[in-house]
Amino acid sequence: MADEDALDGEMRRLHGLGPTNPPPLDQDTVERMLAGTVDPADAPPGYAGVVRVLAAAAAEPTAAELAGEAEAVVAFRAARRPLDPSRRKPVFGKLAGVKALVAVAAGVVTVGTAAAAATGSLPSPAQQVAHRLVAAVPAPAESVHPASSRPSSAATAGAVGLCRAWAAGQGGEHGKKLDATAFDRLATAAGGAAKVSAYCATLTGATARSQAAHPNAARPSHQPANAALVGLCRGWLAADEHGQTERLGKAVRDRLSTAAGGADKVTAYCGALVAASAANTHTTTKPAAEPTPSAPVPTGSAAHRPTAPPMPPTHS
Amino acid sequence: MIGPAFDSVLAAARGGDEAAFAVLWRDVNPAVLRYLRVVAPNWAEDVASEVWLEVSVGLGRFAGPESGFRAWVFTVARQRAVDAARYAARRPAQPVPVELLADRAGPDDPAAAAVEASSTRAALALVAELPPDQAEVVALRVIAGLDVARVAEIVGKRPGTVRVLAHRGLQRLAQRLAHRSQRAEV
Numbered sequence: 001m002a003d004e005d006a007l008d009g010e011m012r013r014l015h016g017l018g019p020t021n022p023p024p025l026d027q028d029t030v031e032r033m034l035a036g037t038v039d040p041a042d043a044p045p046g047y048a049g050v051v052r053v054l055a056a057a058a059a060e061p062t063a064a065e066l067a068g069e070a071e072a073v074v075a076f077r078a079a080r081r082p083l084d085p086s087r088r089k090p091v092f093g094k095l096a097g098v099k100a101l102v103a104v105a106a107g108v109v110t111v112g113t114a115a116a117a118a119t120g121s122l123p124s125p126a127q128q129v130a131h132r133l134v135a136a137v138p139a140p141a142e143s144v145h146p147a148s149s150r151p152s153s154a155a156t157a158g159a160v161g162l163c164r165a166w167a168a169g170q171g172g173e174h175g176k177k178l179d180a181t182a183f184d185r186l187a188t189a190a191g192g193a194a195k196v197s198a199y200c201a202t203l204t205g206a207t208a209r210s211q212a213a214h215p216n217a218a219r220p221s222h223q224p225a226n227a228a229l230v231g232l233c234r235g236w237l238a239a240d241e242h243g244q245t246e247r248l249g250k251a252v253r254d255r256l257s258t259a260a261g262g263a264d265k266v267t268a269y270c271g272a273l274v275a276a277s278a279a280n281t282h283t284t285t286k287p288a289a290e291p292t293p294s295a296p297v298p299t300g301s302a303a304h305r306p307t308a309p310p311m312p313p314t315h316s
Numbered sequence: 317m318i319g320p321a322f323d324s325v326l327a328a329a330r331g332g333d334e335a336a337f338a339v340l341w342r343d344v345n346p347a348v349l350r351y352l353r354v355v356a357p358n359w360a361e362d363v364a365s366e367v368w369l370e371v372s373v374g375l376g377r378f379a380g381p382e383s384g385f386r387a388w389v390f391t392v393a394r395q396r397a398v399d400a401a402r403y404a405a406r407r408p409a410q411p412v413p414v415e416l417l418a419d420r421a422g423p424d425d426p427a428a429a430a431v432e433a434s435s436t437r438a439a440l441a442l443v444a445e446l447p448p449d450q451a452e453v454v455a456l457r458v459i460a461g462l463d464v465a466r467v468a469e470i471v472g473k474r475p476g477t478v479r480v481l482a483h484r485g486l487q488r489l490a491q492r493l494a495h496r497s498q499r500a501e502v
Contacts, residue, residue, distance in 0.1 A: 022490035030483050034457040049493035050486055054458050056439035061346035069338055072368050076337045079372035
């Protein structure tokens with residue numbers, strides 16, 4: 001383009017035109033240039049370079065632009081877990097952590113909802129939705145610790161979270177009693193309302209032991225788990241189920257390998273970390289950049305936005 | 317653009333089909349990233365991730381043709397870019413690497429493929445140097461491939477205004493390129 005533009009500039013100087021005054025275009029030409037149907041050779045005088053720039057801007061996708069597919073699909077899967085979509089408005093803090101948040105959404109939304117639902121702290125429609133989710137909380141650690149001394153197969157991360165919430169309500173420290181539905185679920189798992197206390201003591205004790213037995217994974221329960229890592233771990237476990245961990249992206253795999261102490265330890269590490277975080281969520285104070293435990297509730301998401309969040313339009 | 321298959325791809329994605337979602341993502345994400353490189357260059361990739369999460373969440377409620385889908389995705393992208401700009405205290409000036417444009421090889425040059433990515437980036441940086449309203453309209457028309465009506469809807473301006481902004485944007489680009497080539501001569 002340099003030659004043509006240089007020639008063009010030369011012509012203009014000869015004609016006494018400044019290079020800062022490109023000729024106006026007719027609307028049809030503008031449209032064709034925007035649509036990319038003008039060949040640089042046929043461009044209006046002074047516009048060959050513009051046509052090239054527009055062509056470069058609209059060139060075929062690069063590999064880098066398509067590299068995030070696996071992560072996008074993981075986020076898609078996480079966003080479409082069995083919840084009412086209208087309750088799943090993510091709340092974002094600072095943008096710096098957004099990429100991690102996409103992965104975290106899988107983890108924190110689930111975990112946070114379990115704790116919030118257990119304490120009855122969600123608005124009632126969300127509460128109902130959340131109970132469905134609590135019922136659906138998987139037991140990611142089961143396969144990691146097949147020999148652990150869990151009281152029963154109901155010893156899931158969700159049950160641990162319910163136990164913690166129940167214990168907190170018992171003490172009255174958080175001012176939130178476990179609501180009837182959550183308690184019923186706990187009572188069912190324990191084999192009776194009277195056995196909840198013993199069940200929970202056993203369950204949380206077993207969880208603590210299994211964490212302690214896992215040197216890399218075990219974060220003491222008083223330390224907030226790194227929520228970003230938990231989110232990455234959720235993504236890893238989801239991908240691992242399908243044997244697709246290699247599609248997660250090198251940065252994610254490297255980070256998890258480092259955290260786990262080796263690539264071969266990632267699955268075990270993640271299983272334990274996710275289980276531990278489910279147990280910890282109730283008492284964990286999350287950094288400002290991450291979704292609050294009640295993230296699925298669309299409060300606050302519009303607070304910092306000048307316009308309403310875009311709703312998918314229905315186009316005729 | 318996906319074309320005639322769009323309706324079935326959308327229906328599958330709305331039903332949770334991950335492969336169908338991936339088709340939508342592959343079709344639109346490059347343009348989303350490029351649009352964001354123009355309007356929010358420091359945050360493009362983070363914002364793009366956020367956009368797709370929001371699209372994933374809202375997909376079940378979307379109904380419409382392909383152009384409507386693209387318009388929706390770019391509406392989300394624009395709003396998240398606005399948020400990004402709010403978080404960034406003040407966007408530092410982006411130096412435009414016009415030298416990359418000057419060195420751009422012709423289509424017959426064997427090195428063309430190698431420089432393709434960087435020339436696209438340079439082109440986006442050049443568009444980003446336009447006044448913001450012109451830059452955005454040019455990006456939405458050229459990169460997102462949206463028509464005047466859709467762009468007008470997204471940016472909240474009248475179609476006539478969108479046409480004028482695009483025209484001025486092209487003139488301004490020509491001006492900058494001419495200025496640069498003149499400097500190169502001297």
